[in-house]
Amino acid sequence: MTAQTKKPGGWGAPVPKGLSGRNILPRTHAPLRTFMVAMAVMTYLAAVAIGGMFMTWRAIQIWKSGVVAEATVQILPLSEPEQNSGKAQKLPATDMNTRVQQAVRFLEKRPEVKSLRVLTDRENRALLQPWLGDVSIMQDVPLPRLIAIRLNPERKIDIAALDRALRAAVPGARLDAHGRWVRALSHMASTVFWLGLGILAAIIIAAVVLVVHAARAALESNRETIEVLHLVGARDSFIARQVQRLFLRAGFLAGMLGVAAAWLTFALLALLAPAEGIREGAWQLLFGAPEKIAYHYGAWLIIVLTATTISLLSARTAAMRILAEMFAEP
Amino acid sequence: MTAQTKKPGGWGAPVPKGLSGRNILPRTHAPLRTFMVAMAVMTYLAAVAIGGMFMTWRAIQIWKSGVVAEATVQILPLSEPEQNSGKAQKLPATDMNTRVQQAVRFLEKRPEVKSLRVLTDRENRALLQPWLGDVSIMQDVPLPRLIAIRLNPERKIDIAALDRALRAAVPGARLDAHGRWVRALSHMASTVFWLGLGILAAIIIAAVVLVVHAARAALESNRETIEVLHLVGARDSFIARQVQRLFLRAGFLAGMLGVAAAWLTFALLALLAPAEGIREGAWQLLFGAPEKIAYHYGAWLIIVLTATTISLLSARTAAMRILAEMFAEP
């Protein structure tokens, strides 16, 4: 039946404290709770999605700096075009060495190149083995010389331009940056990234729709209270302040809760995820280098602030609409 | 003030129709609307996430069948180990040809291999050119022979096992499936896939929490109605039926709305996305081959059914809890 709640006071009760410093709108109310749950859930999802985006982003970065940064420069043996008939003519070793030195000097000056190393003849042959079999059988065949370089991962690198410059500077030199594979991977990574961004956008739009609606509904269920406040002489500003206080608190708490839950989710991932990459990524997300996680925590802070602002504004607008209906023109 | 709504009838009004076939619980109610919005938003997110997962999945499949399916078999020139000192000894050409034939026969019988082609000497040299420079200079050097094969993309292929079998069957043969790159890509793809699955799981858990809560809140705001029904002699089963009817409708409508919105989102992506891959993926998701999109539409149907079931069950449970409180033991 109707609430047979305990009468809080009544017989020999303490002296009542009055209303100062107390919120006049009810704090514990099913629709307000629904609003808070909705807000918490949506901030949770937004925080998880943003965290996931950061993780993907960092994974792509790391992967790029690991794989894309590797490239090989080949210095090919030159054949005299006019001597292309008949037996192969050995080119003088000095020529090849000169060109290798040229290439090294050229590369060392380029800002894109982080480090380089001329492979030894042994390494050279080991690299070619998959293609040529046991290269000991062609001890005398002139082989291209290879220079392994690491590119600077922080810079955006125009591989094609570097290749062109290299070819112009050193005859017979060419740059192999595993272009096809890198392109495939980059393409996939960016597809995934945009897809993720799309889902994030969907979450944020959905969150705003839901949360604005829930705030309105929560306030709608306080219509009676607002009417009574108005009827006993409260100014619109007073009522708006009450509403704002209530929803500031509710939105902030719910936002914090959602972000905290997201944080916990990533912490669990960092400890328990089956894939090592995800564990590592989640760990970096939460406890990585300060200058990097500043972005992550910053984004989460922005989520909480946005949540608070949205709840504040939507509740205030709803309150003002309700107030405007009172004693309006018929 | 109190609703100065138009009096619907009253003076010379139509004969009232009674309550049969009419839902006794109010359909238009802020908390019920919040529940429906919450349900629609969460099914929307779930449907978008699942659609995104399917898109990623298919993208990975296509990519795999395009890139992973290519492999090369090399038949290396054999050197007699006992003759490893001194000059290289030319192996008889027939031996190489025999081994190529052996390899072709072996590969043709393997179900993993879709097609194969022995490269001509010219193609062979063209392939090696990046490594060896102008190969005309080493006309007489024995080169490995290459067989380009396409693997069967529909089958799960154990590259390592195939390589082992090949090496055992044909001396000097080896399979190069671009292992390192494929592993990097596979790793990334599966990381992304699991991350997506994680976000989907987060969405679904959040959806259940939110929606169950909203359903309870909506019913809680109908407590007075439920009490009155009980007091005028309605059986629990009657009330439960009313609640179920209301939430069956609400859950189903909201679920359909959410999935329809997701469908529209993907349709927009299919038409307007900036990246071609996403346009194509979204198109395949919605209008692809019937046997494939059956899964997509099936998943969305399951979402709607789950939404309906969750709303039904949570509302029913809440109703039963409210009913159990009536005239309970003190």
Added chain:
Amino acid sequence: MITLENVGVRYGTGPEILRDVSFRLAKGEMAFLTGPSGAGKTTLLRLLYLALRPTRGLIRLFGEDVTAVSRARLPELRRRIGVVFQDFRLLDHLTTFENVALPLHVAGVRADEYRDNILELLEWVGLGDHVNAYPRVLSGGERQRAAIARAIVSKPHLLLADEPTGNVDPQLARRLLRLFVELNRLGTTVIIATHDASLIAATPGARVMTLHQGRLSITPAGEAA
């Protein structure tokens, strides 16, 4: 029909609202329940319409021990009891007609069987013009009459009316009282909680039960104060 023996009620840890209330009401009797505001009239009625279990004592209704009755049997008992709540408890989203039809509808009666009946009843209580109006646009007295119509529409065996004339004018109050008396004449046991002495004075055949400080004193029928 109704037997109360040493019934006591206490809300939470508060004082006893009802103390050692005992009375017996035979089928077809009519009684007024009176007493100062806050004396426990509504509480006593809530015991009788099975919304509240007594803290102690025995209540028998229709020959059944109420404290031992199972939840599953509640609807059956309720259908034999009509209640006019002090705060009306109309459903805001149903029209007057639908509100009044509710007890019949939940009992499974078909609309064509009760329609004329209800329209006639609404006419009698003066709501003929408000058949399709929603409670929110009714005046206080109109709501009260709708609540009365709902309580009596199913011709219950027991009618409990809590302050049923607090919001209507004296003429209308007497008209409504006649409705209760008529129902009583047809066999319904009627208990009316009221502050209105003129109502009691107008019904010489009724018993008057007075609550004061949690105790019940009974004036036999015909000796109305």
Added chain:
Amino acid sequence: MITLENVGVRYGTGPEILRDVSFRLAKGEMAFLTGPSGAGKTTLLRLLYLALRPTRGLIRLFGEDVTAVSRARLPELRRRIGVVFQDFRLLDHLTTFENVALPLHVAGVRADEYRDNILELLEWVGLGDHVNAYPRVLSGGERQRAAIARAIVSKPHLLLADEPTGNVDPQLARRLLRLFVELNRLGTTVIIATHDASLIAATPGARVMTLHQGRLSITPAGEAA
């Protein structure tokens, strides 16, 4: 103080509830508003507490044309009007004390300034034991008294009471009436809508306004029916 000239009210497309209502009430007068249920008493009061705009006619309150008053000035006017609503309109999540304190709180009065005042008032209306109780656990009459206390706590210039004694016993009703009379003696203009003829009879100095079929007839002070 209050002037109505040819005021008419119609809800939506319904019939006119009030027709050509004109009257004038000077500062410090006391008046009863009576008439059958559904006659439009609450509607007339809603006009006076600025919850409803008339369909036609002129209303002047405290010397101001009510139909021309701006929204921003409403709170100021409201603070000079106390209202006892027919359905009480207490806030369920506030205690009796807090409900009664509400008009003072929204006007910016500090708690220590009004506490003793309110406790005394609650004692007087018989709610001394229910200071910290929430409305849901109050009896009907107790709620009504809380509503009355809230209406008069700020000693308004105009008091509008809609059926303020419908849920209390006659002794208590007279006690509450004395409260209104006392307030009136201190200068408050009082209008009480009621069905209770004994209340009117007990106040010979008051005017009686009777609504019937939307028209208002006025019995001058001292000639109570």
